[in-house]
Amino acid sequence: MSGGLEGPEPEERPTPEGRRNSQGIRIDPEVEAEPDARRAVLSALVKHEPGVLANISGLFRRRQFNIESLTVGPTTDPDRARITLEIEEPEPGIEQAKKQLQKLVPVIAVTELEASAIRRELALIKVDGSAPDQVGAVAEMYDGKTVDVSQESVTVEITGSEQKIDAAVETFGRFGIHEIVRTGTAALERGTHKTT
Amino acid sequence: MSERTTQPPETEEATDTGGETEPEPTPTTVTDGATSTVRALENAGIEVMFGVQGGAIMPVYDALWDSDLRHVMMAHEQGAAHAADAYNVVSGQPGVCLATSGPGATNLVTGLADANMDSDAVVALTGQVPQHMVGSDAFQETDTTGITAPITKNNYFASDPDTVGDTVGEAVALASSGRPGPTLVDLPKDVTNGETDREPGMPQTPETYTPQDEADEAAVAEAARAIESAEKPLLLFGGGVVKANASDVAREFAIEYDIPVVTTMPGIGTMPEDHDLCLSWAGMHGTGYANMAINHTDLLIAVGTRFDDRLTGGIETFAPSAEVIHVDIDPAEISKNIHADYPLIGDAGRVVEQLHDAVSEAPDADEWREQCQTWKAEYPMDYAAPDDEPLKPQFVVEALDEATSDEAIVTSGVGQHQMWASQYWTFRDPRKWISSHGLGTMGYGLPAAIGARLAADGDEEVVCIDGDGSFLMTVEELSVAVRENLDITVAILNNEYIGMVRQWQDAFFEGRHMAAGYSWIPEFDKLAEAFGARGWRVDDYDEVADAIEEALAYDGPSVIDFHIDPAENVYPMVPSGGANDKFALSEDQL
Numbered sequence: 001m002s003g004g005l006e007g008p009e010p011e012e013r014p015t016p017e018g019r020r021n022s023q024g025i026r027i028d029p030e031v032e033a034e035p036d037a038r039r040a041v042l043s044a045l046v047k048h049e050p051g052v053l054a055n056i057s058g059l060f061r062r063r064q065f066n067i068e069s070l071t072v073g074p075t076t077d078p079d080r081a082r083i084t085l086e087i088e089e090p091e092p093g094i095e096q097a098k099k100q101l102q103k104l105v106p107v108i109a110v111t112e113l114e115a116s117a118i119r120r121e122l123a124l125i126k127v128d129g130s131a132p133d134q135v136g137a138v139a140e141m142y143d144g145k146t147v148d149v150s151q152e153s154v155t156v157e158i159t160g161s162e163q164k165i166d167a168a169v170e171t172f173g174r175f176g177i178h179e180i181v182r183t184g185t186a187a188l189e190r191g192t193h194k195t196t
Numbered sequence: 197m198s199e200r201t202t203q204p205p206e207t208e209e210a211t212d213t214g215g216e217t218e219p220e221p222t223p224t225t226v227t228d229g230a231t232s233t234v235r236a237l238e239n240a241g242i243e244v245m246f247g248v249q250g251g252a253i254m255p256v257y258d259a260l261w262d263s264d265l266r267h268v269m270m271a272h273e274q275g276a277a278h279a280a281d282a283y284n285v286v287s288g289q290p291g292v293c294l295a296t297s298g299p300g301a302t303n304l305v306t307g308l309a310d311a312n313m314d315s316d317a318v319v320a321l322t323g324q325v326p327q328h329m330v331g332s333d334a335f336q337e338t339d340t341t342g343i344t345a346p347i348t349k350n351n352y353f354a355s356d357p358d359t360v361g362d363t364v365g366e367a368v369a370l371a372s373s374g375r376p377g378p379t380l381v382d383l384p385k386d387v388t389n390g391e392t393d394r395e396p397g398m399p400q401t402p403e404t405y406t407p408q409d410e411a412d413e414a415a416v417a418e419a420a421r422a423i424e425s426a427e428k429p430l431l432l433f434g435g436g437v438v439k440a441n442a443s444d445v446a447r448e449f450a451i452e453y454d455i456p457v458v459t460t461m462p463g464i465g466t467m468p469e470d471h472d473l474c475l476s477w478a479g480m481h482g483t484g485y486a487n488m489a490i491n492h493t494d495l496l497i498a499v500g501t502r503f504d505d506r507l508t509g510g511i512e513t514f515a516p517s518a519e520v521i522h523v524d525i526d527p528a529e530i531s532k533n534i535h536a537d538y539p540l541i542g543d544a545g546r547v548v549e550q551l552h553d554a555v556s557e558a559p560d561a562d563e564w565r566e567q568c569q570t571w572k573a574e575y576p577m578d579y580a581a582p583d584d585e586p587l588k589p590q591f592v593v594e595a596l597d598e599a600t601s602d603e604a605i606v607t608s609g610v611g612q613h614q615m616w617a618s619q620y621w622t623f624r625d626p627r628k629w630i631s632s633h634g635l636g637t638m639g640y641g642l643p644a645a646i647g648a649r650l651a652a653d654g655d656e657e658v659v660c661i662d663g664d665g666s667f668l669m670t671v672e673e674l675s676v677a678v679r680e681n682l683d684i685t686v687a688i689l690n691n692e693y694i695g696m697v698r699q700w701q702d703a704f705f706e707g708r709h710m711a712a713g714y715s716w717i718p719e720f721d722k723l724a725e726a727f728g729a730r731g732w733r734v735d736d737y738d739e740v741a742d743a744i745e746e747a748l749a750y751d752g753p754s755v756i757d758f759h760i761d762p763a764e765n766v767y768p769m770v771p772s773g774g775a776n777d778k779f780a781l782s783e784d785q786l
Contacts, residue, residue: 004782005767007484007575013777016492018516024503025535026516047404051353055345062346092531099528105350105370108404 023092035090039068041113041187042098045196047106048074048081055104056083065089065097069121069184080108082195084187109196117195119187123165126155128176135175142168153178226395229354230255230388232361233321233381234263236396240368242292244268244283244650246276248303250296251336252323255388257294268650268680271672273300275643277307278670281316282607282630282647288441290372291316291647296323298336301382302343306637308378309347313634314462315439317372319379320344321364326386327355340382349377350402354387361396369399374407375526376439407525411540411547419497419521419538420554426495428564429455432478435462435633436500436524438626442545443467446499449548453558456568458486460501461618462633465626475568476577479507480770481615484575484779487770489568490515491777495559497551499523500544503533504634505773513775523547575768575781577619586761587737589613589689593620596659596687599744604657605630605648609641609666612695613688615766617661639669645684646677657685657748664690664717671723677753678728685747686724686755691762692717699765703786724755732756 019029046052053072060067068086075082087097094112102110113119124147127135135154136146144158154175158168162185169180189195226232233256237245244266249257260267270276273295280291291311295304301322311318325334341351350370354360360383367379423429437446443466450457450473457467458478467474478486490496496518501507508514511534522529522536523544530539540547579590593616597604606621607630608614614631623629630648632640645660652658667688677684698712721731730750732743734757747754768779771786780786 004765005484005575005578007781010778010780010785013488014492015775015777016517018518020512020514020516020535022512023535024511024514024531024533026519026537051341051345054342058345092535096528096532099530099532103526103528105402105405 023090025092035092037066037088037090038094039086039088040094041117041119041185042085042087042101042110043113043187043195044083044085044101044110045075045108046081046083047108048079049106052081052106053083055106056101059100059104060085060087060097063097063100065093071184071186073186084185086185111196113187113189113195114193117187117189119161119185120159121162121165121185122157122159122183123169124155124157124181125169125172125177126153126179127172128178129153131175135172138171142171144168226361226393228255228259228388228392229357229360229383229390230259231262232357232392232394232396233364233383233388234259234265236361236364236399237265237292237368238263239396240290240365240399242290242368245292245294246270246279246283246647247294248273248276248296248300250300250323252297252325252385253294253300253321253383254323255385256321256323256383267294268646268676270643270646271675272670273303274306274639275646275670275673275676277304277318277320278310278637278640278643279647279650280318281307281311281314282644283651284311284317284376285438285630286605286627286648287651288627289651290319290368292319292321292368294321296336297325297340298338300336301340302338305343305347306635308344308380310632310635310637310640311378312347312349314435314632315376316378317376319368319371320381322380322382323388324353324382324384327384328386330384340380344380347378348380351380351382353382354384357387357390357392358394360387361394365396365399366402369401370405373401374405375436408541409543409546411523411542411550413550415538415540416547416550416554419540420551420556422495422519422521422538423453423497423551423555424557424559426559427561428492428494429559429561430489430493430496430518431455431457432460432490432496432498432501433457433463433466434460434499434501436544437463437466438500440500440525440544442500442543442548443626445545445548445552449552452552453555454561454565455497455559456489456565458482458489460504460507461631463501464618464629465623468624469622470624472569475572477618478776480509480772481619481766481768483577483619484768484781485568485571487768487776487779488571488575491775492567493518495519495521497521497523499548502529505533508534509770509776510773581737583737587735587740587758589616589691589758589760589764590620591737592687592689592740592758592760593617593661595740595744596661597621599741599748600657600659601655603653603655604628604659605652607631607641607644607648607658607660609662609669610636610638611663611666612691612699612764612766613661613663613666616689638663638666641666642670642677642686643673645686646673646680646682649682649684658683660684660686662686662688663695664688664692664714664720665694667720668717674724674727674729674753674755681752683751684753686753687744688720688755688757689760690717690720690757691760691764693762696766702765702783703771720755720757724753729753729755733759735759
């Protein structure tokens with residue numbers, strides 16, 4: 001094989017101190033600093049036009065952000081919709097997700113919600129209909145209500161935090177769950193704080 | 197000359213005057229969506245566009261009949277997108293390409309993805325089936341906006357003849373503002389055929405797009421303090437410096453504060469490569485001295501780069517001791533790949549001016565500058581060219597550089613030839629090196645030469661340094677160069693291999709040359725003649741200079757098929773994901 005250049009070999013070259021972690025952050029060689037993943041709730045105000053949701057979900061898919069839930073609905077302004085996204089990522093990933101989201105032209109504003117923000121999810125849980133009274137009692141325990149009753153099944157509606165719904169689903173499990181549907185989180189800042 | 201102007205329509209007026217004067221093209225009057233589209237392009241100052249005809253885009257082409265816009269009919273839509281891309285890089289003006297629906301639009305995809313990775317302002321206009329047929333799997337229907345969403349800055353589905361012109365104007369304005377990128381407007385046939393007399397307004401960016409021009413003053417001041425106190429400062433100029441027309445201010449900054457400069461491959465030409473302070477470009481096949489400097493700097497001042505992995509190698513080992521100042525107009529690039537200690541968001545030229553004003557004294561870095569010069573001497577870019585061995589590609593590149601003026605523009609395909617071209621040609625100015633960087637698109641070189649030729653001044657030679665494999669991928673565009681009589685010189689570095697693949701097979705796959713050999717390669721000089729271009733074949737050193745001279749002198753497309761040493765490989769080389777200072781200088785170091 002011909003080719004090749006002149007110069008000191010790799011091992012003969014001086015190599016500096018220092019190191020970066022896998023996220024490109026310069027770190028003390030003595031310390032392993034790999035940030036933990038955390039859950040973040042992002043709220044995006046977007047133009048209410050066709051294709052926006054596909055663009056946003058496509059962005060999250062191709063950049064491999066770990067998406068937990070995504071809800072979308074209109075606002076009082078007919079030209080604007082609000083999207084609530086929950087992602088679980090290490091800190092630099094969350095920043096990157098926000099910036100990439102903000103870069104999309106139909107996206108008007110993006111904010112990460114405070115931990116204190118109001119977060120709600122809706123679940124419809126269809127359980128076996130053999131003990132409707134007990135189902136109703138449990139639903140009441142979770143501030144839910146029965147929305148449909150038939151010979152074979154009872155369907156209840158529960159709203160609340162993700163944890164509350166997880167707990168409710170577990171409790172209803174003893175009646176035998178036929179079907180379940182959950183919406184994912186919708187969230188707004190508390191009090192006078194504007195969400196975007 | 198487009199077909200329209202070479203064959204003017206026979207109008208009544210022209211017949212009346214006995215054909216003595218060419219009829220003036222009628223100024224476009226907006227009568228339908230298609231004329232509105234053309235008017236929007238005229239309003240945006242577009243002069244040239246590249247495209248391919250087809251059913252769904254026919255109304256727009258028909259409207260072009262009455263316009264002064266120059267349209268270059270390409271052989272393939274991929275060629276149209278690459279030509280538009282190169283037109284943008286050379287001229288700084290948006291490049292426009294047209295295609296019909298379905299296969300026309302999907303053929304644009306590679307070119308748009310390429311423009312997206314390299315932040316080039318390309319506007320694609322695609323035909324679409326009429327709206328009442330959208331979603332019915334109609335003839336030549338594809339979901340063009342869906343397919344191109346991930347590879348465009350933004351795309352549009354036009355749905356109304358009254359507003360289509362404004363949409364096209366917005367697409368043009370958006371493509372070149374802030375961080376440039378490709379945009380696309382999908383034009384259903386009922387919209388372009390639909391009646392309207394509404395004149396489009398002047399092109400405007402969407403109200404939600406508000407790039408920041410100037411960096412935060414406090415952040416600039418902090419970065420300036422870091423520069424003043426650095427012992428081993430290093431400037432890194434990326435393609436963003438070219439896009440922002442910031443080369444002059446960036447050079448001034450480097451020279452005034454006496455700071456060594458490395459560039460990225462897209463940043464080639466931002467600093468003259470023959471300047472003392474310039475260490476050429478860094479990365480996988482960058483110079484040894486650039487990579488040593490990157491690895492030892494204590495303050496990396498990066499302007500307009502997105503820290504691609506071909507530049508950084510493994511990020512765990514990239515510039516391990518350095519604090520990083522990162523100047524970029526796109527906030528999403530800050531700390532995406534490499535954490536920025538001093539993020540400066542804004543236009544490259546404006547922020548470098550801000551830094552220039554904020555730095556009060558040059559860093560004390562005599563020793564560092566000396567060290568950089570020592571590395572230059574230790575790792576020279578050199579090659580042996582013994583008479584008894586086949587022709588070396590580096591020799592051909594240097595001979596071409598020698599034979600052309602400093603104004604010459606070089607385009608390339610992707611592969612070994614691209615590396616030799618960028619290593620052994622001495623670039624002194626921006627917008628002279630036109631290549632496919634981020635996407636690495638083989639076949640980019642020839643259509644790019646066509647786009648570059650149309651954007652360049654008459655006295656700038658356009659040379660396409662191509663590989664045999666790369667040239668074959670878009671060879672059909674030679675027909676366009678011949679038809680339009682474009683003065684371009686294609687120099688093929690022919691080793692009858694997909695050479696870069698062969699190099700990797702040698703290095704990492706035990707020399708098993710699976711599907712890397714091109715032993716059935718055509719004779720390119722004869723192929724060129726078959727297309728109506730001029731062709732030469734060169735096998736020996738003593739034929740090189742004459743062939744180049746004749747090809748450059750020929751006023752039209754010419755192709756020189758240089759049969760080079762098939763065993764020659766590209767060095768230095770940082771193995772993929774490795775540390776920048778662990779570059780191999782020969783195969784046994786890999």
